[in-house]
Amino acid sequence: MSTTLAAGSGFDFTLAQQLTVIALCALTAFIAHMALAVFNDGVRPFLLDFIQGRTTRSATTAVSFGLSAGFIFGLGAPMALSTGVLNPWLLFLPTDILGLLSPKKWLAPILGGAWGAV
Template structure:
């Protein structure tokens, strides 16, 4: 019963995201967003737009989406929603867009466990190697808050934030090996970004008063 509920929920979710992409209302991949106005205005057909969407997304699907899901057994947004962007852009009508998206969600959910069991049964640790594919991408995500601090508040603030994030990683790796250091880095970076932004805003308010 639980499996059927999961299938229905995932199918509705992927079907809706594909429909939104078809109608150019929303897409998961930021890189596809600039081509949507050309698609709406008729300067680009769906085949051309779908080709661009495929080229922009397939690397993330393979390196992050598939590898992360096979290693952890958990679904992720890259595997679910990047392909629905492609399917939605390619679909010739709304019904087909929703149907293709729903089918994709069902396939991912039902094929995940058998593929995982097959790879686990192999004499070579394939899952560990696949998991390493996503490590550079996830590590790069941890730098985003630091880049935002650098552009918004200067190199001094970003240097302080970088030192804090680096020390956090050292502590996590040394004393909390069961935690994912990249996720903790992103969390600390976001906290630093919010803290610096709030402090900067309060300081400017006091100066204006």
């Protein structure tokens, strides 16, 4: 199979697979919002400052974006678009950002689920 053919095939997911991706993205955004867990190892030390009140939600979001953007745009998206296979960098780094960015607890899973649906 040529690279062109693989890249042109896109993502063909069953409904169950689509719903699984949406649910996982919603869950990971919610968990990131609650500062319980994040996918990006580099963001984890900054969560302690956020939990202890030494930094704000927006500052923690900025750190998460700064540490994740290169992986998302430089590794996750190109790999997914060239191979037609989803990878965790493309799915879960943005949900870290969206979960931390969300000002309300109920909004985080909605934003994460919306990312999963895209």
